Amino acid sequence: xxxxxxxxxxxxxxxxxxxxxxxxxxxxxxxxxxxxxxxxxxxxxxxxxxxxxxxxxxxxxxxxxxxxxxxxxxxxxxxxxxxxxxxxxxxxxxxxxxxxxxxxxxxxxxxxxxxxxxxxxxxxxxxxxxxxxxxxxxxxxxxxxxxxxxxxxxxxxxxxxxxxxxxxxxxxxxxxxxxxxxxxxxxxxxxxxxxxxxxxxxxxxxxxxxxxxxxxxxxxxxxxxxxxxxxxxxxxxxxxxxxxxxxxxxxxxx
Amino acid sequence: xxxxxxxxxxxxxxxxxxxxxxxxxxxxxxxxxxxxxxxxxxxxxxxxxxxxxxxxxxxxxxxxxxxxxxxxxxxxxxxxxxxxxxxxxxxxxxxxxxxxxxxxxxxxxxxxxxxxxxxxxxxxxxxxxxxxxxxxxxxxxxxxxxxxxxxxxxxxxxxxxxxxxxxxxxxxxxxxxxxxxxxxxxxxxxxxxxxxxxxxxxxxxxxxxxxxxxxxxxxxxxxxxxxxxxxxxxxxxxxxxxxxxxxxxxxxxxxxxxxxxxxxxxxxxxxxxxxxxxxxxxxxxxxxxxxxxxxxxxxxxxxxxxxxxxxxxxxxxxxxxxxxxxxxxxxxxxxxxxxxxxxxxxxxxxxxxxxx
Numbered sequence: 156x157x158x159x160x161x162x163x164x165x166x167x168x169x170x171x172x173x174x175x176x177x178x179x180x181x182x183x184x185x186x187x188x189x190x191x192x193x194x195x196x197x198x199x200x201x202x203x204x205x206x207x208x209x210x211x212x213x214x215x216x217x218x219x220x221x222x223x224x225x226x227x228x229x230x231x232x233x234x235x236x237x238x239x240x241x242x243x244x245x246x247x248x249x250x251x252x253x254x255x256x257x258x259x260x261x262x263x264x265x266x267x268x269x270x271x272x273x274x275x276x277x278x279x280x281x282x283x284x285x286x287x288x289x290x291x292x293x294x295x296x297x298x299x300x301x302x303x304x305x306x307x308x309x310x311x312x313x314x315x316x317x318x319x320x321x322x323x324x325x326x327x328x329x330x331x332x333x334x335x336x337x338x339x340x341x342x343x344x345x346x347x348x349x350x351x352x353x354x355x356x357x358x359x360x361x362x363x364x365x366x367x368x369x370x371x372x373x374x375x376x377x378x379x380x381x382x383x384x385x386x387x388x389x390x391x392x393x394x395x396x397x398x399x400x401x402x403x404x405x406x407x408x409x
Numbered sequence: 410x411x412x413x414x415x416x417x418x419x420x421x422x423x424x425x426x427x428x429x430x431x432x433x434x435x436x437x438x439x440x441x442x443x444x445x446x447x448x449x450x451x452x453x454x455x456x457x458x459x460x461x462x463x464x465x466x467x468x469x470x471x472x473x474x475x476x477x478x479x480x481x482x483x484x485x486x487x488x489x490x491x492x493x494x495x496x497x498x499x500x501x502x503x504x505x506x507x508x509x510x511x512x513x514x515x516x517x518x519x520x521x522x523x524x525x526x527x528x529x530x531x532x533x534x535x536x537x538x539x540x541x542x543x544x545x546x547x548x549x550x551x552x553x554x555x556x557x558x559x560x561x562x563x564x565x566x567x568x569x570x571x572x573x574x575x576x577x578x579x580x581x582x583x584x585x586x587x588x589x590x591x592x593x594x595x596x597x598x599x600x601x602x603x604x605x606x607x608x609x610x611x612x613x614x615x616x617x618x619x620x621x622x623x624x625x626x627x628x629x630x631x632x633x634x635x636x637x638x639x640x641x642x643x644x645x646x647x648x649x650x651x652x653x654x655x656x657x658x659x660x661x662x663x664x665x666x667x668x669x670x671x672x673x674x675x676x677x678x679x680x681x682x683x684x685x686x687x688x689x690x691x692x693x694x695x696x697x698x699x700x701x702x703x704x705x706x707x708x709x710x711x712x713x714x715x716x717x718x719x720x721x722x723x724x725x726x727x728x729x730x731x732x733x734x735x736x737x738x739x740x741x742x743x744x745x746x747x748x749x750x751x752x753x754x755x756x757x758x759x760x761x762x763x764x765x
Contacts, residue, residue: 235654255645256645264638264650265653277633
């Protein structure tokens with residue numbers, strides 16, 4: 156399969172995206188694109204419009220203006236499942252895991268593998284466990300498919316949530332604050348998980364408040380402020396100081 | 410997506426959970442089962458009558474009378490809901506069943522004809538009236554479950570309030586249709602009805618056989634179908650269930666329908682044993698049913714529970730009742746003891762999860 160080294164055709168392309176909630180303008184004229192194998196950091200203060208943008212891409216909201224193109228085709232999402240169907244996966248901030256189920260069960264939640272016995276379809280536990288183990292292996296996570304999520308570390312939970320996105324060969328994975336609530340060692344694990352995705356040609360959008368993480372893994376950083384895109388720069392052409400200035404508004408645009 | 414692994418994953422940092430710290434051994438169901446077995450041994454020494462065939466049959470029959478409804482409510486409890494209308498539902502279903510049976514068996518109904526002596530009513534097709542009347546009772550339960558599920562899943566009302574209202578509505582309807590009087594299963598099919606509800610096969614009470622079959626089906630459904638998996642997911646994290654594309658509304662409606670159907674079936678069986686369906690039948694049984702489920706390890710916060718736990722809870726309640734009678738303790742102590750056991754069972758589980 157094609158790995159890394161971004162090809163020219165963007166996997167996701169937004170043009171003139173805007174969103175109003177009644178009288179509030181949450182987003183205005185956002186253009187952006189993400190290429191396969193590219194890791195893009197999306198930064199901004201609370202209320203800058205990042206989560207609205209993510210929710211539009213994930214199919215939670217419909218944009219008031221503008222066009223979304225995915226893999227070259229214009230797309231309209233009515234529900235999150237529509238976005239998932241074309242290959243957009245989201246790792247939610249709270250990971251959307253059911254604590255009382257095993258790692259394998261969580262990976263396959265809503266997409267269980269089944270075997271037919273006449274009219275009855277029963278879960279194929281074996282196939283799910285072995286596929287989950289494979290995915291954890293790809294992500295380099297020491298996670299047992301049969302362990303309960305309740306008993307897992309933050310890094311393992313993150314691996315389960317990310318493994319879920321690998322089921323369907325997603326082309327774009329958006330991660331909402333994946334490093335906000337976990338320990339330093341686990342942050343390392345998550346960042347290396349992002350590297351694995353990149354190696355496999357998956358585009359990643361990382362929504363984060365943590366400057367070091369963004370500078371550690373991203374190829375490009377996009378800064379949002381007051382519902383508009385203020386900067387879109389390769390990571391090596393900018394600095395944490397500049398990004399901070401852009402987020403707070405000390406610097407208007409770059 | 411296979412990419413060459415630089416080194417195979419080893420689990421040096423993540424040890425396997427020991428067998429005695431997972432599954433049934435680490436569950437409240439396991440502890441309560443152990444406690445139950447111990448209690449039975451104690452009972453055996455305390456009273457020579459406990460392990461006699463007659464007493465065992467009695468115990469099996471008596472706990473089967475709430476156990477089927479407990480299986481049903483366990484589904485609801487696993488999703489994190491509650492159904493307070495099961496007691497009323499038992500009564501209403503039983504009542505509809507026996508009223509339909511009597512109605513269809515009345516002379517002049519198309520299902521029966523008069524025998525040659527001009528007095529006895531004979532069924533045209535033996536068993537047909539029974540099937541129709543039981544289906545009528547179950548259909549009533551189905552509708553009530555559907556209304557419960559609709560109010561909770563679609564309208565977003567709280568399960569507690571919805572089913573508390575339904576408890577009253579259904580009990581009221583039972584009084585309305587019967588005018589406050591009891592209803593007695595009758596007609597040519599009544600003997601089949603009594604055979605199927607309070608009879609036994611080789612000494613095993615019929616309700617117990619139904620219970621075992623239903624519990625086995627429930628175990629398969631909960632652990633080996635995607636519906637069961639979704640029931641657990643809903644109780645574990647409802648928001649996650651929704652985000653991962655589980656049809657949350659449908660699953661919720663389904664569990665309330667299952668619960669109502671189980672309660673309805675239970676009511677019909679009880680009425681066969683009682684020989685009637687009085688309008689005050691099964692009053693406050695919802696509390697016994699919920700207590701049994703909780704003692705057996707179903708978690709009211711959702712996400713935990715199963716058929717074995719439901720049965721263990723019911724057996725424990727019945728063994729205690731039975732034991733108090735055999736030990737000639739004032740039977741009014743039973744309720745007090747049941748309350749103590751509910752709290753103890755949950756307390757032991759809490760202590761265990763604190764320690765691990």
